[in-house]
Amino acid sequence: MASPHIGIIGGGIAGSTAALHFAEQGLQVSIFEQGPSLVDGPPICHLHAGGNLYREISEQQCIQLLKESIDTVKLYRHTLNVRPTVIAVPIQDQGQPEELFPRLQVIKKAYKTLVEKDPTNQVLGSPEHYFKLYSKEALLKLAQQETPEPDSLSGKSLDEWMIPFAQHTDLEKLKYPVVLVQEYGLSVFRLSATVNLALEQLPNCQVYTQTQVTGVEAQDKKWTIRYQPYDINQPIDLHQQATTVDYLINASGYKTGVVDDWVDKPRSRLVEFKAAYVTHWDTGSAMWPEVIFHGERGTPQGMAQLTPYPDGYFQLHGMTEDITLFEDGVAHSTEESSQPKLPVHLVNKIIHGWNEEQQTIRTDKAINHMAQFIPSFASATIGGKPLFGAQQVPGTDITLRAASVSFAGDNYARMEIVKASSALEAARQIEDQMRECGVYDDFSLAPKNVSSELKIEQILATACTLAEQRHYPIALAKVGGVKQDSD
Incomplete structure (x- = not known):
């Protein structure tokens, strides 16, 4: 044959x-x-090795994402941005940090099992250090430490990653503990x-x-x-x-x-148009972890996501309808066609890009959304055009x-x-x-x-x-x- x-x-x-x-x-x-x-x-910015950005998904989806992420790292070994992710629950949010613990333990155990089965699966650091919890008192102590220089960061100490977070975040706005988890970044370029x-x-x-x-x-x-x-x-x-x-x-x-x-x-499928925003922050020259402030999707207090890059650049998501999501951004297939039809103005964005006014308004809203938790981030500026596109969901x-x-x-x-x-x-x-x-x-x-x-x-x-x-x-x-x- x-x-x-x-x-x-x-x-x-x-x-x-x-x-x-x-x-x-x-x-x-x-x-x-x-x-x-x-x-x-x-836009692609996050490996999702455990799915901890999403409280609403099942443990089964988390384990699946973990396994798939490990295989992806082994295939695309030079695409990782190796830094952990902070998961914080704001006081205004209805959720509790404790609700995350059982799932984190399940993912940690699954990761450990995968590494025991095949040592080459250890691509997310030691399974024993898959996540760590931080009290308010621990963060206040870290805030007193000197911020490590990027070249001196070994990656061996999870505490080092928490220093800029502890120094710049309004710790009064969070529930405790805060989680640091070994979910890494992924470079689309x-x-x-x-x-x-x-x-x-x-x-x-x-x-x-x-x-x-x-x-x-x-x-x-x-x-x-x-x-x-x-x-x-x-x-x-x-x-x-x-x-x-x-x-x-x-x-x-x-x-x-x-x-x-x-x-x-x-x-049958859905299509959703979403966008992320490129910003520059002079204060952000330190080595930052990725930071997630949980929130209810589609509400004004939707999840806020800060993704760090070198040279003070940050990518922002805000899961509200005037930042990352769009009021008419979800389309459904019909009995007549398997292809959901997005509104013309969103299709035009995909084909022709954004005008400067649209880019400025939404990027500024993304900056303000993040600044409610990291006040000094209010000084950030637009760093480039938005990353955007439509995503299918079966x-x-x-x-x-x-x-x-x-x-x-x-x-x-x-x-x-x-x-x-x-x-x-x-x-x-x-x-x-x-x-x-x-x-x-x-x-x-x-x-x-x-x-x-x-x-x-x-x-x-x-x-x-x-x-x-x-x-x-x-x-x-x-x-x-x-x-x-x-x-």
Whole structure:
């Protein structure tokens, strides 16, 4: 049996990870992406190795995210920003810190078990130090200590990370204890650099960037994919081409329903438009952890999230309808179409970007939202354009965070990830299904592991170039947190 030809529509984190997974095994892959480079979509900033940002999800989802995150780190080893995350519950919030403890213990035990099973799974620090609790008294003591210089931070002491938090946070506004957990950051630019560099070295993978797929048709147990060059300034049907594949992977992100409609495979889903904001804070030159102030989603007191980068840059989320969320930002599929339809003004943001007024108003609101807990953050300024995009959520539960893939027939799969860390697991499930259906067998392939051979220096150089090309500060591409070995 010849190696199957796999067609992947969508070059975001899901499609690119699938392309890398199958191409490194030696299969023939064609991947189609409208943007100028792969992984060019919505903001990714957090690994979610345990799901502690989300109180509303189940322990089962937390464990799934933990396992998937470990595998993601092992695949994309130079994309981590190694710094912990602070989880704080404000006094105004109805929740209690104690409600987090049972789940933290379950995740810690699961992590320990995974490390005992395979020592290479220890990518989040020691399982014994997966989390630590801090009383108000402990934070007041830490606030008296000298802030460590970035170069002196070893990462071995969790207390070091808490010093800037203790010094700048209004500790009177929190319930105790505060949690520090080993959930790390994830660099979308270094991840993008990894897949772009790796796939360039795999001649069996054809990457079609700046390419629009215009239709898909079933043909003799195969799929014909029609496509053309994509130029937003010249939306004319030019140079229409077609290729035939044995297996179709729909990794179209928020447009997944468009392909479902083409191939007549209905699916219920939600699409949500969200944004994060890039800020600069002169006081923020210290090595900060990520900080989460819990809050009820969609209310004026929604969760506030501070994600640190080098050189005083911070990414902000505020889970309110006038910061990260949008009043009309959730759309549902219908009986007539699997593709939810967002309002025109949000689609225009995705296609054309934001005007300066929109950018300024929402970034200022994000800064003020954070400053209610970290008062000195009020002096932060706009650091760049927003990170934004639409996210699909399969089914009808808007709080779902651990999702991977669904199938319709023997040779069609939808990658329906909600978090970046689920991409590799989705690709593996597709491989299993291909084997079960006889599409994929043990061919005489020549597997290559090019992604693991990439050096941090080349990834970093490419990541900084991508950040510049996409008009973001290069600080978002640099390595944040504790420096890892460069080998």
